[in-house]
Amino acid sequence: MNARAHELKVREVISETADAVSLIFDIPTDLTGRFTYAPGQYLTLRVPSERTGSVARCYSLSSSPDGDERPTVTVKRTPGGYGSNWLCDNVSAGDVLTVLEPAGNFTPRSWNRDLLLCAAGSGITPIMSILKSALRLGRGDIAVLYANRDRPSIIFATQLQELVRRYPRRLTVVHWLESERGLPTARGIAGLARPYRRNDVYLCGPAGFASTVKQGLGQLRVSERSIHEEKYRSLTDNPFEHATIAHPDPVGPVPVASAESAIVTVDIDGETHTLPWPRTKKLLDVLLDHGIDAPYVCRESACATCICSVKQGRTRMLMNESLIEEELAQGLTLACQTLPESDSLHISFDQ
Ligand SMILES: Cc1cc2nc3c(=O)[nH]c(=O)nc-3n(C[C@H](O)[C@H](O)[C@H](O)COP(=O)(O)OP(=O)(O)OC[C@H]3O[C@@H](n4cnc5c(N)ncnc54)[C@H](O)[C@@H]3O)c2cc1C
Known part of the structure; x- marks a missing residue:
């Protein structure tokens, strides 16, 4: 199970229209920090399925952190869709859903602009x-x-x-x-x-x-x-079904760059890791392989959950559906699509 997944109780279900409901979540005190969000971000919900175990679906928060007491998502039925109809038909107050922490970068940078x-x-x-x-x-x-x-x-x-x-x-x-x-x-x-x-x-x-x-x-x-x-769409990957702990970082000599691998230093959650970065392997995969709990949801460049900043070295992205030019110019990149171009790189997930 994804380490950023948590079980949240649905406090209330509001019927907004004939085909849309809002789900209001209770956040336990110990998770308040984890569920602090910015306007425009979304939650990813685990929807049980007898066919596949589960599917993951993203729903934007319709509540505002600046005034609304509890995070709320609003789900509209997609005709013939699996996840949205399951949520609209099955969730009642008191139910517990598995939810990933807030993600996304669809948030204004300044509140004083028109x-x-x-x-x-x-x-x-x-x-x-x-x-x-x-x-x-x-x-x-x-x-x-x-x-x-x-x-x-x-x-x-x-x-x-x-x-x-x-x-x-x-x-x-x-x-x-x-x-x-x-x-x-x-x-x-x-x-x-x-x-x-x-x-x-x-x-x-x-x-x-x-x-x-x-x-x-x-x-x-x-x-x-x-x-x-x-952009709305359904995830094809399922972040709820991946274990994030794979092979913990071996303690050993500091790796050196070679024809096959660059070397990357990664700052994440207040820790620093130095790892070989195979030149054909995406950064997110390298981190997950080393048991590092990097944030991600879609792994297809659409959700921007794995956004990080290139502090040193050159990288390239295979696909980019989220970052705008201004963000690229600031050195931001998406770990799920990033390959190394230099021998030595420094990447930070921390602000
Ligand atoms: C960032 C983001 C924010 C979003 N915010 C919102 C929002 O605020 N509100 C909103 O309504 N939508 C939102 N969406 C869209 C939402 O995530 C879903 O894409 C949408 O609800 C449609 O999902 P669906 O499962 O109902 O439909 P579909 O994805 O069309 O469902 C069909 C899919 O489900 C599979 N399927 C069918 N039956 C089963 C089964 N039994 N088990 C497993 N799989 C099955 C099919 O193979 C097919 O792939 C957002 C999407 C993104 C990316």
């Missing part, structure tokens, strides 16, 4: 968390552009209305309902987003919606760099 938050359907979940924190902590103006099938399918409709009432000068919420206007179009989005085109954009929704929003914003000459996107 924001354009774009969501469709269950994509509202991380947007809601960001919105509540930005209103409480920041001074910027915020526009929410929110697409749904029809009025009854709007998750958090009442909460959004209440926020507009409380922050009338800072918050504007624009709904796009397919029942009234058809599917969102790039031109329609551009029309609605025009007043907010200089805001930082946070976007979450199905692929078709995300691409329409990006096209619409492109028509307004919004640079791709100011668009931050959270």
